[in-house]
Amino acid sequence: MLERLLNPRTIAVVGASHKPGKVGHEVLRNLINYGFPGKIYPVNPKGGEILGLRVYRSLLEVPDEVDLAVIVVPARIVPSVVEDAGRKGVKALAIITSGFSETGPEGAELERRIVETARRYGMRILGPNIVGIMSTSKRINATFSGLTPYPGSVTIISQSGALLIAMAGRTWIEKVGINDMISIGNMSDITFPDLLQYYYGDESTKVIGLYIEGLKKGREFIEVARRANKPIVALKAGVSRRGALAAASHTGSLAGSAAVYRGAFRQARVVWANDLDDFFDKMLVLSLLRPPENGHVLIITNGGGVGVLSTDEAERQGIELEDPPKDLKEELRKYMPEFGSDKNPVDLTGMATDKEYYGTVSAALSHPWVGALVVLFCETALTSPQKVADAIVRAYDDSGRTKPIVVSFVGGPETMKAADTVKERGIPIYKSPELALRALAGLMEYARILKKGEPEFRPFGDVDRERVRRVLDAARAEGRSFLLEHEAKEVLEAYGVPVARTRVASSPEEAVALARETGLPVVMKIVSPDIVHKSDAGGVFVGVRTEEEVRETFNKIVENAKKYKPDARIVGVTVQELAPQGLEVIVGATRDPQFGPVVAFGLGGVMVEALKDVSFRVAPVTPEDAEEMVREIKARDLLGPFRGQKPRDVGALKEVISRISQLVTDFPEISELDANPVMLYGEGEGLKVVDARIILA
Numbered sequence: 001m002l003e004r005l006l007n008p009r010t011i012a013v014v015g016a017s018h019k020p021g022k023v024g025h026e027v028l029r030n031l032i033n034y035g036f037p038g039k040i041y042p043v044n045p046k047g048g049e050i051l052g053l054r055v056y057r058s059l060l061e062v063p064d065e066v067d068l069a070v071i072v073v074p075a076r077i078v079p080s081v082v083e084d085a086g087r088k089g090v091k092a093l094a095i096i097t098s099g100f101s102e103t104g105p106e107g108a109e110l111e112r113r114i115v116e117t118a119r120r121y122g123m124r125i126l127g128p129n130i131v132g133i134m135s136t137s138k139r140i141n142a143t144f145s146g147l148t149p150y151p152g153s154v155t156i157i158s159q160s161g162a163l164l165i166a167m168a169g170r171t172w173i174e175k176v177g178i179n180d181m182i183s184i185g186n187m188s189d190i191t192f193p194d195l196l197q198y199y200y201g202d203e204s205t206k207v208i209g210l211y212i213e214g215l216k217k218g219r220e221f222i223e224v225a226r227r228a229n230k231p232i233v234a235l236k237a238g239v240s241r242r243g244a245l246a247a248a249s250h251t252g253s254l255a256g257s258a259a260v261y262r263g264a265f266r267q268a269r270v271v272w273a274n275d276l277d278d279f280f281d282k283m284l285v286l287s288l289l290r291p292p293e294n295g296h297v298l299i300i301t302n303g304g305g306v307g308v309l310s311t312d313e314a315e316r317q318g319i320e321l322e323d324p325p326k327d328l329k330e331e332l333r334k335y336m337p338e339f340g341s342d343k344n345p346v347d348l349t350g351m352a353t354d355k356e357y358y359g360t361v362s363a364a365l366s367h368p369w370v371g372a373l374v375v376l377f378c379e380t381a382l383t384s385p386q387k388v389a390d391a392i393v394r395a396y397d398d399s400g401r402t403k404p405i406v407v408s409f410v411g412g413p414e415t416m417k418a419a420d421t422v423k424e425r426g427i428p429i430y431k432s433p434e435l436a437l438r439a440l441a442g443l444m445e446y447a448r449i450l451k452k453g454e455p456e457f458r459p460f461g462d463v464d465r466e467r468v469r470r471v472l473d474a475a476r477a478e479g480r481s482f483l484l485e486h487e488a489k490e491v492l493e494a495y496g497v498p499v500a501r502t503r504v505a506s507s508p509e510e511a512v513a514l515a516r517e518t519g520l521p522v523v524m525k526i527v528s529p530d531i532v533h534k535s536d537a538g539g540v541f542v543g544v545r546t547e548e549e550v551r552e553t554f555n556k557i558v559e560n561a562k563k564y565k566p567d568a569r570i571v572g573v574t575v576q577e578l579a580p581q582g583l584e585v586i587v588g589a590t591r592d593p594q595f596g597p598v599v600a601f602g603l604g605g606v607m608v609e610a611l612k613d614v615s616f617r618v619a620p621v622t623p624e625d626a627e628e629m630v631r632e633i634k635a636r637d638l639l640g641p642f643r644g645q646k647p648r649d650v651g652a653l654k655e656v657i658s659r660i661s662q663l664v665t666d667f668p669e670i671s672e673l674d675a676n677p678v679m680l681y682g683e684g685e686g687l688k689v690v691d692a693r694i695i696l697a
């Protein structure tokens with residue numbers, strides 16, 4: 001059905017106006033002027049003729065099949081037009097009209113009605129509230145803007161109509177070639193996943209760019225995006241904290257939608273754009289270049305300064321620069337004076353002319369060690385920028401254009417003019433070395449995405465769902481919407497998460513017996529559904545050493561609790577294993593309004609609160625995604641090896657993240673979970689959850 005929307009043979013414009021300047025008139029004019037090769041049928045009850053085409057009084061009068069009806073009548077008339085379209089057997093509707101769900105409940109109701117009608121007739125709706133559709137390959141401009149994009153192989157789908165038009169204009173400046181541009185508007189029926197699916201099968205589209213403000217079906221988006229057969233670059237706007245759950249727990253308050261979206265998009269294997277410039281830069285490299293076959297990046301420059309700047313940016317982007325192998329160095333040496341440098345960046349010095357550029361670029365592109373090439377040029381008095389530009393393009397052409405290359409020209413008007421010619425020849429070129437490196441990093445990110453394994457989550461088989469069910473039901477039966485600490489740990493344990501052994505004693509004698517079993521010293525804590533902050537109530541004792549102390553501590557804890565809250569119900573006192581100190585980390589889970597259950601990871605203590613150094617993924621999380629999640633926090637160096645300490649057991653950690661993600665997926669009533677702190681030990685030594693909280697929805 002989307003085929004008829006996006007590759008129509010016939011298009012009707014319903015609301016085609018007789019008056020130039022009106023939206024309905026401009027849509028028709030643009031369609032005609034851009035040279036749509038199929039049939040165009042204007043529809044307007046006034047009949048007559050517009051721009052040389054016969055006007056039909058209603059869709060029902062059109063003497064042909066209509067694949068796509070572009071609707072430009074006022075909102076109140078849209079329902080009757082949709083009904084006519086259904087009766088006519090129209091396949092798809094692009095509804096430009098505004099005044100629907102974006103305006104409030106009344107508009108939302110109107111929108112619901114038109115979707116219902118369309119579904120009844122098996123029609124699909126794009127919009128409403130869109131600027132329309134453009135396609136350079138199919139010569140469609142079904143929008144009210146005369147601006148059409150620079151032709152090429154990128155398809156952009158945008159939630160903002162105005163921005164889509166503006167971007168169409170900008171593609172001419174950036175030379176980002178466009179196949180289709182789709183305004184998705186209110187997404188009443190057709191959503192991002194629907195269009196992604198379609199464009200996976202569209203051979204004219206090599207890269208998909210998404211401008212997203214909010215997703216309607218976050219999980220479906222991830223499912224579809226992660227199966228893409230081509231790069232997807234996304235610019236996500238509106239990453240405010242509003243979407244975060246107003247929850248009391250750590251993870252709840254940290255689940256700002258920006259971080260969740262970022263994590264979800266990585267999981268979905270989408271290349272993230274930081275801003276509009278970055279969006280264009282990444283679409284450009286991904287549409288022009290193949291991802292590198294190996295990670296060696298070689299930088300060639302004629303200026304030390306830009307070389308250093310690019311080295312700094314490479315480090316920021318996680319690109320490691322190594323010096324080239326001996327034979328390549330020898331080859332490069334031929335094109336530089338004594339005082340040049342054959343290290344990485346290769347410095348040809350200010351003496352370099354087009355000959356030196358041609359020679360070194362050719363040598364680098366033909367050497368198997370080089371995965372990707374960065375060519376920098378600083379305007380100097382000695383050479384003409386245009387000659388250097390031509391030499392780079394020639395060397396690239398002569399190499400067969402197989403390896404990725406990004407270029408940066410820094411200089412004045414003459415240099416910028418020369419840069420334009422490089423751009424026009426399909427080589428990404430930037431006005432600063434940092435931008436070139438950033439764009440290359442986008443390409444390398446895609447190379448990593450391609451290497452990722454199967455996205456399917458394989459559930460752990462050794463989990464005890466019944467045991468979890470029993471614990472949750474028992475809490476509910478007592479009217480509680482949270483679990484006590486030992487219950488939360490039991491739930492985790494049932495899912496194979498190692499926890500510090502925790503038992504409840506209801507008398508001092510029982511506490512002593514449990515302590516003997518657990519092994520002294522122990523930790524003892526109050527168990528009461530009425531005391532949330534156990535420490536404030538004097539209800540936590542760490543390192544209780546002797547049996548006598550255990551007995552005394554039991555009584556002390558109960559006494560403190562009664563003082564703190566005289567009417568508190570006291571279930572008993574836990575006797576817990578004193579877990580050895582490890583690196584304190586947090587694994588949590590919460591519910592995101594867009595994505596449902598999400599899992600969070602961060603370092604314990606101030607790191608998580610003050611630095612908001614937390615990473616998120618949508619549950620369930622594969623161990624591979626969990627590993628990425630662990631490695632992307634800023635304080636990742638602490639996972640070691642660090643200052644002589646051996647590396648932490650990341651293997652155990654990623655398994656626990658995966659297991660917890662399965663738990664919150666299997667039990668949707670768990671609205672929040674915090675395993676905090678988790679003691680993470682050295683490689684091969686595992687981890688232990690020391691404290692845990694679970695809140696039920």
Ligand code: ACO
Binds near residue numbers: 016043077099129163
């Ligand atoms: N079937 C076909 N045509 C009809 C029908 C019908 N049942 N009823 C009326 N028409 C004709 C009208 O006669 C008129 O033609 P005319 O000028 O020859 O008389 C034409 O349809 C348009 O109707 P108008 O009442 O004149 O409506 P107008 O053109 O003022 O507005 C529009 C219609 C443009 C759809 C407006 O309601 C609207 O929604 N504007 C916003 C569009 C927009 O911005 N979309 C979102 C873009 S996203 C962004 O960010 C920019």
